[in-house]
Ligand SMILES: Nc1ncnc2c1ncn2[C@@H]1O[C@H](COP(=O)(O)OP(=O)(O)O)[C@@H](O)[C@H]1O
């Protein structure tokens with residue numbers, strides 16, 4: 001990837017606040033509560049680049065992904081796709097763009113319709129978008145099946161999802177995403193439900209396909225080992241905010257933010273003698289409602305001091321990466 005590579009997405013101050021149930025009632029009385037699922041995040045994704053979005057469950061990863069594809073309407077901010085802001089674009093326009101951006105979901109058991117054959121599952125996006133001549137359907141489905149290693153194609157085409165293993169089903173999901181020839185894919189924890197060996201197979205497959213088709217990928221995971229395996233750049237989210245972003249090797253070798261340090265110190269090390277200080281973070285991630293004025297991570301941060309509770313740190317550039325911490 002060169003520095004002149006095209007930028008696919010520029011995300012600026014993207015925000016999604018969900019009103020809480022009680023908040024809706026309170027709204028009548030003039031008080032509204034929101035879950036700040038995604039709270040003013042900014043980043044870029046270039047063509048052919050794998051950007052990893054990492055964070056604990058509840059940090060806003062899936063919401064961010066759904067916003068990019070406009071499966072969810074943003075509360076604020078810009079989603080600039082190839083120079084055009086699509087944050088408020090109408091459904092008709094978005095439908096045309098969908099062909100270029102596809103999503104692979106976490107659970108291959110839920111995401112495939114059990115009554116459809118594999119052929120029907122994979123050809124459905126072609127029928128729905130209708131951008132290629134009908135005469136190409138068979139050829140495209142066959143190529144997608146081949147690309148994900150489900151061969152012989154004739155045999156897999158006529159099977160049903162329940163006849164396949166978890167890994168094979170996830171291959172079907174990938175083929176379904178590929179069949180339209182997208183330039184951008186979001187993979188939302190695509191390997192999390194799979195056993196260790198199958199997980200590696202799926203990650204390898206994604207890596208091969210990414211290189212073969214020069215696709216941009218937003219790879220979502222709570223597992224830094226998977227991120228390191230696949231990614232070029234990393235974005236670490238905590239309660240809807242980016243706490244650190246930068247080149248993945250740089251961030252993993254020398255994280256700046258205490259939350260990144262804690263996540264990274266907990267990656268299993270292959271060599272048990274390798275010295276690495278483990279940083280434990282106490283407690284569970286809270287919900288992003290009624291957030292305190294300071295740093296969102298402060299209540300769990302082993303390094304917090306007065307300023308952290310009073311004032312929220314902005315993302316700041318240092319040593320070629322961004323982090324949001326008063327210690328930096
Ligand atoms: N449709 C929704 N309505 C209300 N709250 C939601 C909705 N979707 C997600 N949330 C909340 O937003 C926060 C972030 O969720 P999510 O984006 O799924 O995080 P992640 O994918 O990192 O686990 C969570 O607190 C979640 O409960």
Ligand SMILES: [Mg+2]
Nearest residue numbers: 061062063188
């Ligand atoms: Mg999620």
